[in-house]
Amino acid sequence: MRRLRVGILDLVTKGPTRALWARVMNPNMASIMPQVVGVWCEEEGHSVTFVCYTGFEDLMAELPQGIDLLFVTAFSHAAQTAYAVSNLFRRGGTVTALGGPHARCYPEDAARYFDYVFGFTDKALLKQALDDCQPHRPVGVRLSAGRQPEALPSIRQRWKFIEPTIAKAPAIKIVPMIGSLGCPYTCSFCIDSTVDYQPLGFEQITDDLKFLLTKLERPRIAWHDPNFGVRFNDYMDAIEAAGPPGRVDHIAESSLSLLSEPHLKRMQRNGVKAILPGVESWYELGNKSRTGSHRGMDKVRQVAEHVNLITRYIPYIQTNFVLGLDVDDGPEPFELTKRFVDLAPVALPGYSLLSAFGRAAPLNLEYQRTGRVLPFPFHFLNNNSAMNVRPRHYDWRTFYDHVIDLTRYSFSWRAIARRFAATRETIPKWMNVVRAVSSEGSGRIRHYTTVRRLLDTDRSVRDYFEGESTELPRFFEDRIRRDLGPLWEFLPEGALSHNPLAYLESTAGGFVGLGGLRAAAEPA
Ligand code: SF4
Structure with missing residues (x-):
């Protein structure tokens, strides 16, 4: 067996940044799968160099040299960065592979720039690529295990990759x-809605927490479960078995439906400090928010009451919303969210513009079929830089007016002060302030306002948004050039654009393998 020199690059962000929130949090946003791949590669006898790019390093200097295989993980908004990095390394004779959300959502496009593109990845599948390790060009090999792996390496095994990553965080370090x-729920826009819920082993949770207590004085954990606490008692038992309560802090995304008062009491005892439930819409998805058939203002009141109950037990709450869903019409959904901001001042609202990430969710087929998906470059697909689905009930100007108004309202000094006063603990109080005055509040208001102005003043922008032109407006191209910095010159020709209908056009086929490598169909 050839002993490979493997480089692993976890792209937490797409380019250099100086935003305060990014400084504090990006090192805490590392993905788990690149660390898993690192462990598996070493278990197969290969050497691994690991880089987590947070936007504050000199990426060109950090990238490992003299490697045989570069494995990159990226969300779609970092795809152009990933493509440029891949091109740079391929020119130097390195074989490249892409995994993570972008590879799952846009495998057809990614295969144009990588030798291997991974969907669901398990150790056996990875081993086949490691054994093969050769260029596949002009179109790379697309690989997917039929399902998610049944087990993942422990924190103990991943620690050598975690430790240098969280060392980059200046203050708060999160594992x-x-x-x-x-997830057992079926929210039609969500990538996890078609993946069967599957626990990974509760003994490992206990063992991992015990291990962390030997490494960190007070570990803080970010749970990457799509929906934390579905098997609530098993989770809490596993956490309690690790030691006396209150020695570890936890952050998790969880449905409101799982956050009953008895559950909240137990979560508080066990150190859950931050919770991020998804409300998404005032008109649907009542099952996951425990609001049943309540809609509109009734749902606002009920969710606000629930959030105010949560805050008695958990100091930090972010409630997530999707703006521009097909059920939304007129000013009402935005006004309802403003009422919610008033009634539950403690909750930091997280807004996402409706986005269709390739083959992430079956609903995207419908958007593609009805011609509503726009070809915005991946670089802008981060739920707020652009919305790549034309809203059903709004023209773009009206829609952006509502979004700007709501964002201003939610991050006004009045709202910031009320949030500060309503939040009990010091770190959550200041985290909310930093988020409001950094990229999430002020930064987004600036960006939305610019886009709104361009819709009035720049014909090329208007035509692009209306789907009347596919030529990328100068404003967006300049943004990518600026963000990529020195990597811009390595962006392969054609890599600014992609086929937004690739999922629809591929429904006759699934993942295909080349050269005898195992491949299975990706779930539709
Ligand atoms: S509850 Fe959350 S994780 Fe589950 S399908 Fe809905 S959005 Fe996705």
Whole structure:
């Protein structure tokens, strides 16, 4: 067996940044799978160099030299960065592979720039690529295990990759853990809605927490489970078995439906400090928010009451919303969210513009079929830089007016002060302030306002948004050039654009393998 020199690059962000929130949090946003791949590569006898790019390093200097295989993980908004990095390394004779959300959502496009593109990845599948390790060009090999792996390496095994990553965080250091994959709910826009819920082993959770207590004085854990606490008692038992309560802090995304008062009491005892439930819409998805058939203002009141109950037990709450869903019409959904901001001042609202990430969710087929998906470059697909689905009930100007108004309202000094006063603990109080005055509040208001102005003043922008032109407006191209910095010159020709209908056009086929490598169909 050839002993490979493997480089692993976890692209937490797409380019250099100076934003305060990014400085504090990006090192805490590392993905788990690149660390998993690192462990598996070493278990197969290969050497690994690991880089987590947070936007503050000199990426060109950090990238490992003299490697045989570069494995990159990226969300779609970092795809152009990933493509440029891949091109740079391929020119130097390195074989490249892409995994992570972008590879799952846009495998057809990624295969134009990588030798291997991974969907669901398990150790056996990775081993086949390691054994093969050769260029596949002009179109790379697309690989996917039929399902998510049944087990992942422990924190103990991943620690050598975690430790240098969280060392980059200046103040708060957060360790990524995961206890389950998939979700039993079926929110039609969500990548996890088609992945069967699957716990990963509760003994490992206990062992991982015990291990962390030997490494960190007071570990803080970010749970990467799509929906934390579905097997609530098993989770809490596993956490309690690790030691006396209150020695570890936890952050998790969880449905409101799982956050009953008895659950909240137990979560408080066990150190859950931050919770991020998804409300998404005032008109649907009542099952996951425990609001049943309540809609509109009734749902606002009920969710606000629930959030105010949560805050008695958990100091930090972010409530997530999707703006521009097909059920939304007129000013009402935005006004309702403003009422919610008033009624539950403690909650930091997280807004996402409706986005269709390739083959992430079956609903995207419908958007593609009805011609509503726009070809915005991946670089802008981060739920706020652009919205690549034309809204059903709004023209773009009206829509952006509502979004700007709501964002201003939610991050006004009045709202910031009320949030500060309503939040009990010091770190959550200041985290909310930093988020409001940094990229999430002020930064987004600036960006939305610019886009709104361009819709009035720049014909090329208007035509692009209306789907009347596919020529990328100068404003967006300049943004990518600026963000990529020195990597811009390595962006392969054609890599600014992609086929936004690739999922629809591929429904006759699934993942295909080349050269005898195992491949299985990706779930539709
Ligand atoms: S509850 Fe959350 S994780 Fe589960 S399908 Fe809905 S959005 Fe996705």
